[in-house]
Amino acid sequence: MSFSLDRLQYFASVVECGSFTEAAQSLGVAKNVVSHQVAALEKELSATLLLRTTRNVTPTKEGAQFYQKISDLLREAAQAAADLNQNYLAPTGVLRITAPVHFGTKVVVPSIKDYLQRYPHMKVDLSLADHISDLITDNFDLSIRVGWPKDSSNIMRKIADVRRFPVATPALSQPLDHPHALTKLPAISFALSEKRIEHTFSRADETATVALTPVLRTDTTEAMQAAVLNGIGVAIMSDFQVADDLKAGRLQRLLPDWSLANSGIYAQYPPSKYRVAKSVCFVDTMRDYYKRTFNTDPILS
Numbered sequence: 080m081s082f083s084l085d086r087l088q089y090f091a092s093v094v095e096c097g098s099f100t101e102a103a104q105s106l107g108v109a110k111n112v113v114s115h116q117v118a119a120l121e122k123e124l125s126a127t128l129l130l131r132t133t134r135n136v137t138p139t140k141e142g143a144q145f146y147q148k149i150s151d152l153l154r155e156a157a158q159a160a161a162d163l164n165q166n167y168l169a170p171t172g173v174l175r176i177t178a179p180v181h182f183g184t185k186v187v188v189p190s191i192k193d194y195l196q197r198y199p200h201m202k203v204d205l206s207l208a209d210h211i212s213d214l215i216t217d218n219f220d221l222s223i224r225v226g227w228p229k230d231s232s233n234i235m236r237k238i239a240d241v242r243r244f245p246v247a248t249p250a251l252s253q254p255l256d257h258p259h260a261l262t263k264l265p266a267i268s269f270a271l272s273e274k275r276i277e278h279t280f281s282r283a284d285e286t287a288t289v290a291l292t293p294v295l296r297t298d299t300t301e302a303m304q305a306a307v308l309n310g311i312g313v314a315i316m317s318d319f320q321v322a323d324d325l326k327a328g329r330l331q332r333l334l335p336d337w338s339l340a341n342s343g344i345y346a347q348y349p350p351s352k353y354r355v356a357k358s359v360c361f362v363d364t365m366r367d368y369y370k371r372t373f374n375t376d377p378i379l380s
Contacts, residue, residue, distance in 0.1 A: 170358075177214075177217070177219045221347070221362070244332050245316075246325070250310055
């Protein structure tokens, strides 16, 4: 079977617009061109993709399934072309960023310093808040989030992996030969709703899931870090949070032979066909800063 990839966009536009007329207007072509291209695609595929009535156009079951499979492909192709185009455009104007408070202070702010050195004509507005802002309503160009991605209508791009490991003060630290030994130590968690927190460690082909019952639960990473530094208990923390404390000897890493699944740093862009150069260039700058500062640090390996 063979078919023209050019016809996929015509079909997708009809599904998204709900009519041949609106699809033609969206694509900037005549209605009969859209109709001809979709008909040709159906002939090439030997399948009916659309049900046509005098009032509307709806995809068949097969058409809906086909659309779901090609829509991501079309968006990725458009994004790849947009990214390529952005390489030839310089950032301009004001870049508006939102990020979590602790991560914003530790990573985003020094990344902004690098960014402004690269692009001295730029200006940046930075809003730090642990709640997730609406990019469109609050008029942000870029949202930086840490953790695991959630379903979103925004465009998301991974910037870096974040390593996590258990840490404690030297006074509280003790040699541990297995993750289950963590249950003997008081724990601190970054969650008010969970009474028991499970963490899965791995080493070679071995895994161990440990359920910690925290003596302190908090909803800010700053309080969590302060609690660990005050010797209240052990905590699972991210590399950027504790790098300075590990270097200074204020904290020690436990179970260095074991690892936890990485979380990630993600950039979210408003839903759009294109990413503007000022956002793309900042994400590249922050990736460089994070890699240089944390991913190559031997104390975090």
